[in-house]
Amino acid sequence: MLASCFPTEKEPYLCLFLKELEEQLVNYVPEHFVISLHGYNKLKLFKRLLEIKKFNKEHNINIIHAQFGYSAGFYGSLIKRKKQAFIVTVHRFELFEKSKRPFVNFGLKRADLIIAVSNYIRKEIIKLNSKLANKTIVLPNGVNTEKFAKEEIRLVKEKQEIKIGTLAHHSKRKGIDKLIKAFKLLEEENNNVSLHIGGKGPETDNLRKLAEEKGIKNIHFHGSLSEEEKVKFYQMLDIFVLSSDSEGHPVALLESMCVGVCPVVSNIPSIENTVIDKENGRIFELEDIDELSSILKELTENVEMINKYKISSRKKVLEEYDLKKRADKLSQIYKNIYEKKSYFLKRSNNNSAKIRD
Numbered sequence: 001m002l003a004s005c006f007p008t009e010k011e012p013y014l015c016l017f018l019k020e021l022e023e024q025l026v027n028y029v030p031e032h033f034v035i036s037l038h039g040y041n042k043l044k045l046f047k048r049l050l051e052i053k054k055f056n057k058e059h060n061i062n063i064i065h066a067q068f069g070y071s072a073g074f075y076g077s078l079i080k081r082k083k084q085a086f087i088v089t090v091h092r093f094e095l096f097e098k099s100k101r102p103f104v105n106f107g108l109k110r111a112d113l114i115i116a117v118s119n120y121i122r123k124e125i126i127k128l129n130s131k132l133a134n135k136t137i138v139l140p141n142g143v144n145t146e147k148f149a150k151e152e153i154r155l156v157k158e159k160q161e162i163k164i165g166t167l168a169h170h171s172k173r174k175g176i177d178k179l180i181k182a183f184k185l186l187e188e189e190n191n192n193v194s195l196h197i198g199g200k201g202p203e204t205d206n207l208r209k210l211a212e213e214k215g216i217k218n219i220h221f222h223g224s225l226s227e228e229e230k231v232k233f234y235q236m237l238d239i240f241v242l243s244s245d246s247e248g249h250p251v252a253l254l255e256s257m258c259v260g261v262c263p264v265v266s267n268i269p270s271i272e273n274t275v276i277d278k279e280n281g282r283i284f285e286l287e288d289i290d291e292l293s294s295i296l297k298e299l300t301e302n303v304e305m306i307n308k309y310k311i312s313s314r315k316k317v318l319e320e321y322d323l324k325k326r327a328d329k330l331s332q333i334y335k336n337i338y339e340k341k342s343y344f345l346k347r348s349n350n351n352s353a354k355i356r357d
Helices: 016-025 042-058 069-079 098-110 119-128 130-135 176-189 204-213 227-236 251-259 289-300 303-320 323-356
Strands: 063-067 085-090 113-116 136-138 162-167 193-198 219-223 239-242 262-266 282-284
Touching (some): 016 323, 042 069, 063 323, 069 085, 069 098, 085 323, 098 119, 098 130, 119 130, 162 176, 162 251, 176 289, 193 227, 204 219, 239 251, 239 289
Parallel strands (some): 063 085, 085 113, 113 136, 162 193, 239 262, 262 282
16 A cells, blocks of 8 residues: 555554554455655655665565555556556545646556545546546445444433534635534524534634634634544534535544434535435535524424434444445455456466467
């Protein structure tokens, strides 16, 4: 696995979902390695690539699996050997940065197989290059259900304070300002609610100022959270709001649902099969702050509805997004792509031999 980012001692929660996937893969693919490209500038990256190329040859690697189209997908395509199978998983952001698209496209063209984390991402890959359609499949992200479904679901009782929250990197794309504005409208009619915002980022100060300007009384900024703190954060919540403008397949949403939190999400296409409106959560129009506030109001006035979505959301994740099942599927993909690659190489070598004869 060649990863654009991976947890380090200084940043233990960086792309942690990849480390958790790697830990599950041990059960299916015992002999595998993880190499990270994180933290290398252009000069050091060149040296790093030479080291990886040497490692690749010495260990006779059969499959290179690049996580993220850039940078792992691009650089992986440069060091891959002819006999190796090459897989690239595309998560999201690398498709939407115009300066990186040519590099992503270059890597994807050299891939034997492309994995998109949602149907939406698959469509975006095909928009980038229609010729990639036949080798692009969908395999959603997964959740460590043993960690996030460890405790019983905390159901809401009548007249209990309803805790609403989100956990994300504080960037403009995450749309947390919309949640704050919607919560202000809710708080004006219901004083038995609180808003909890986890994470931090470039927009944190602006979000704090917005909350102050709006005069919101019951809002709490929790900052960066460790893995243990993150689980407790989800367990505290009754409603998890994802108000992003765009996502690949958000892991935080899956984690909160696995804990047993009622999801309320913007109608971005990448989560169309994860949250189904009025079945295991609620969906609101992306820019419609009034609708978001109205949905929150409706839920806070009907705890039975919240509890219904809490239970159905966990059930959804356990059935469809268990990380163990994802690792099992990935191991089957490895087996199939390796056998296919070996077959075509053997056939190619036989044809070359016939031509020489």
